[in-house]
Amino acid sequence: MNPQKINLVVIGHKDHGKSTLIGRLLYDSNAVPEQKLRQIEDELRRSGKRAFEFAFLLDSLEEERVGGLTIDVMQTPFRTKRRVYTIIDCPGHREFIKNMLTGASQADSAVLVVSAKEGIQDQTKQHAFLVKTLGITQLIVVVNKMDELNYEEGRFREISLELRKVLNSLGFHDVPIIPVSAFYGDNVVERSEKIPWYDGLTMVETLDKFINPLVPPENKPLRGCVQDIYELEKERVVICKIETGTLECGKRVVFCPTSREGVLRRIEMFGEEVRKAGPGHSVGLIVDGVEGIKRGEVVSYPKSPASPFRSFLAELILFSGVNIKNGDVLTIRCGTAEKKCKVQTILEKVDPVNLTLQEKYPNVLKEGDVGKVRFAAVEPICMEKYSEIPQLGRFVVEGKRGTVAAGIVLEVEVLEEPKRAQCAERR
Amino acid sequence: MSSYINELEKKSIAVIREAKAQFKNLAVLWSTGKDSTTTLWLCKKAFFGKIPFPVIHIDTGCKFPEIYEFRDKIAKEWNFDLIVARNNKAIKEGMSPEKGRFECCTTLKTEALRNLIEEEKFDALILSIRRDEHGIRAKERYFSPRNREFQWDYINQPAEMWDLYVKPAEDYSHMRVHPILHWTELNVWQYVKQEKLPINPLYFAKNGKRYRSLGCKPCTVPVPSNAKTVDEIVEELKKSKTLERAGRSQDKEKAYMMQKLRSLGYM
Numbered sequence: 001m002n003p004q005k006i007n008l009v010v011i012g013h014k015d016h017g018k019s020t021l022i023g024r025l026l027y028d029s030n031a032v033p034e035q036k037l038r039q040i041e042d043e044l045r046r047s048g049k050r051a052f053e054f055a056f057l058l059d060s061l062e063e064e065r066v067g068g069l070t071i072d073v074m075q076t077p078f079r080t081k082r083r084v085y086t087i088i089d090c091p092g093h094r095e096f097i098k099n100m101l102t103g104a105s106q107a108d109s110a111v112l113v114v115s116a117k118e119g120i121q122d123q124t125k126q127h128a129f130l131v132k133t134l135g136i137t138q139l140i141v142v143v144n145k146m147d148e149l150n151y152e153e154g155r156f157r158e159i160s161l162e163l164r165k166v167l168n169s170l171g172f173h174d175v176p177i178i179p180v181s182a183f184y185g186d187n188v189v190e191r192s193e194k195i196p197w198y199d200g201l202t203m204v205e206t207l208d209k210f211i212n213p214l215v216p217p218e219n220k221p222l223r224g225c226v227q228d229i230y231e232l233e234k235e236r237v238v239i240c241k242i243e244t245g246t247l248e249c250g251k252r253v254v255f256c257p258t259s260r261e262g263v264l265r266r267i268e269m270f271g272e273e274v275r276k277a278g279p280g281h282s283v284g285l286i287v288d289g290v291e292g293i294k295r296g297e298v299v300s301y302p303k304s305p306a307s308p309f310r311s312f313l314a315e316l317i318l319f320s321g322v323n324i325k326n327g328d329v330l331t332i333r334c335g336t337a338e339k340k341c342k343v344q345t346i347l348e349k350v351d352p353v354n355l356t357l358q359e360k361y362p363n364v365l366k367e368g369d370v371g372k373v374r375f376a377a378v379e380p381i382c383m384e385k386y387s388e389i390p391q392l393g394r395f396v397v398e399g400k401r402g403t404v405a406a407g408i409v410l411e412v413e414v415l416e417e418p419k420r421a422q423c424a425e426r427r
Numbered sequence: 428m429s430s431y432i433n434e435l436e437k438k439s440i441a442v443i444r445e446a447k448a449q450f451k452n453l454a455v456l457w458s459t460g461k462d463s464t465t466t467l468w469l470c471k472k473a474f475f476g477k478i479p480f481p482v483i484h485i486d487t488g489c490k491f492p493e494i495y496e497f498r499d500k501i502a503k504e505w506n507f508d509l510i511v512a513r514n515n516k517a518i519k520e521g522m523s524p525e526k527g528r529f530e531c532c533t534t535l536k537t538e539a540l541r542n543l544i545e546e547e548k549f550d551a552l553i554l555s556i557r558r559d560e561h562g563i564r565a566k567e568r569y570f571s572p573r574n575r576e577f578q579w580d581y582i583n584q585p586a587e588m589w590d591l592y593v594k595p596a597e598d599y600s601h602m603r604v605h606p607i608l609h610w611t612e613l614n615v616w617q618y619v620k621q622e623k624l625p626i627n628p629l630y631f632a633k634n635g636k637r638y639r640s641l642g643c644k645p646c647t648v649p650v651p652s653n654a655k656t657v658d659e660i661v662e663e664l665k666k667s668k669t670l671e672r673a674g675r676s677q678d679k680e681k682a683y684m685m686q687k688l689r690s691l692g693y694m
Contacts, residue, residue, distance in 0.1 A: 003431075005431070005434075033667070033668050033669055033670050034668045034669070035668070035669050035670045035673060036670055039670075043682055046682070058562075059562075060561075060562020060563050060565065060566070060686070061562075061563065061566065061581065061683075061686060062682070062683040062686055063582065071582060072566045072581065072582075072584065073566070074558070074562070074565045074566060075558055075565060075609075076558075076559070076565070077559070077611065084431075086609075098585075098586040099584070099586070101586055101588065102568070102586045102587050102588065105587075105588040105589045106589075227441070227444045227445060227448050228444055228447060228448040230474070230475070232475055237475075239444055239448075241441050241444075268475065269472075270471065270472040270473075270475050270476060271472070271476075280434065280437045280438065280441075281437050282437065282440050282441040282444050282473075284475070295448055319586050333591050333593060334591075336445075336448070394588070394589055394591075395591070396586075396588050396591045396593060398593050398596070399595075399596070400595060400596045400597050400598060401572075401585050401595045401596075401597075401598055402570075402572065402585030402586070402587075402593050402594065402595040403585050403586045403587060403588055403591070403593045404585075404586075406586070406588045
């Protein structure tokens with residue numbers, strides 16, 4: 001049987017011990033090659049440090065090791081009896097939020113690390129808020145650095161109470177909270193005798209018990225994104241990446257937003273012919289009865305077709321080097337479609353640290369801001385509500401240097417003729 | 428295991444097709460090693476048997492004879508457009524590891540590649556680096572821009588969200604595309620086994636030693652092993668406690684040498 005696969009992002013405020021925790025986890029599970037340990041020991045000796053730095057197992061840049069901070073994300077596999085986890089380490093510093101989001105966008109669950117000493121800090125709340133915004137619903141919390149507080153129960157209870165308030169307000173309910181010391185390895189992989197008042201599970205046991213692998217979206221409505229068109233000998237092959245649902249030969253399919261229908265004659269894969277293909281697969285399609293299909297179109301079944309929209313409401317997270325104002329025209333990438341969309345109204349700006357509404361109808365969203373924005377698509381775009389089909393309910397804004405903002409679709413709206421007619425009547 | 432490997436393959440093929448769709452003048456780098464041979468095979472699959480862009484081999488002039496043999500054999504059998512890049516000027520002037528490993532790698536590999544990219548105006552290159560190979564490679568993205576100076580600005584990389592691979596509109600010389608970033612060394616061998624891929628004989632043990640990672644002759648040493656077949660290599664790696672690149676000098680010479688090499692445009 002295949003082991004279950006889980007992508008786990010580790011988040012939290014700077015210096016609360018994310019990299020150290022992962023390093024300890026790998027170390028205690030014997031997942032680190034001896035040679036790598038020796039390399040790190042050599043380097044620590046050279047730089048005059050005595051204690052073993054578990055974080056060095058993750059932080060590999062010179063700037064990271066010398067500065068004692070994580071700058072960019074890193075992924076590493078970790079196995080338990082039942083599972084293969086891909087652990088994603090993120091920077092905690094405020095200025096590296098875009099790197100943290102890069103990591104979080106690959107995850108289906110999260111571990112929030114909070115220092116027992118410092119308690120809840122800005123990025124504790126901000127990271128929890130951002131992973132929730134990205135659609136992650138599975139979370140566990142570790143209260144780290146218990147050793148620095150003599151493993152006191154009182155402080156742990158106090159922080160747990162505060163944490164529950166914050167997490168409940170974000171919609172994370174009944175979250176497991178575990179007291180650990182990453183530095184000494186208490187309650188990470190091994191149960192700790194130094195914390196007799198805690199009779200719950202270790203961090204690894206909690207992961208195995210509380211975090212569930214995502215179900216592949218095979219039973220959702222079919223959505224596939226056209227990547228390219230290849231000319232092979234006498235045939236045109238539509239290259240399509242299936243996002244949700246199952247594509248089957250012989251069925252009628254529709255390409256949107258152009259709404260042209262045809263019959264799927266064959267699915268082409270190199271060296272084999274298949275009758276069906278599911279999520280994640282990039283396959284070649286031979287379709288009868290449709291011409292001139294282009295990259296960016298979405299294939300679906302006519303009974304539950306992908307619908308083109310003119311307007312949508314999104315939660316937008318801005319990275320570095322970008323400001324967004326009402327009236328701006330942005331290039332948005334959703335699936336393989338790149339479309340110009342106009343910022344119709346910025347509805348509100350959220351304070352991502354205090355988790356409160358900061359401003360209603362602000363004129364501008366700046367670097368690091370999170371807000372609700374209504375977009376008007378210059379040409380029709382196929383999107384979905386994130387809550388229904390996440391794969392087509394998320395998008396990025398393209399800037400001069402690449403991705404500058406990420407968005408989650410809250411509502412899709414058909415704004416066209418009917419509404420205008422209503423306005424005319426009122427007048 | 429095969430369904431897990433097939434998941435890895437699916438993602439890689441989707442990434443390769445994204446690269447082809449988004450860039451006008453793409454090429455793939457091939458060292459003849461296990462990773463880049465895997466990538467070539469994925470490219471073959473992605474384009475139904477015929478790789479539609481050039482395959483670049485960087486020749487430092489001091490590769491193993493087995494590398495040249497394997498290269499020419501596969502190039503013929505798989506019928507692709509092979510470009511060999513060499514920094515002939517530097518080779519003539521006697522560049523070698525004795526002049527410093529950092530200088531040698533930069534001159535014979537990075538510069539040879541840079542010259543070729545400028546000559547042929549490639550706007551994207553497919554490379555076969557993996558996260559688990561080296562800490563600095565773990566920081567990579569699937570689409571990773573190189574700036575006008577050919578350098579990797581690793582401190583200030585653009586975000587890469589979900590599987591929405593985006594190319595910058597300006598301010599980059601070329602894009603590096605990494606379709607097997609998420610594979611491990613073991614995964615590669617499992618795939619070699621599953622797909623029955625041809626593999627360079629240097630990887631198989633002779634007299635108790637085999638090459639685990641292929642580089643230039645002066646800077647690569649074999650590691651102790653008795654694995655003489657792909658199956659035996661898979662079994663060996665499941666138990667291994669040593670590092671894949673243990674036989675590669677670049678990783679040992681000085682702390683952070685790989686980071687510095689890569690920031691200048693090394694693979």
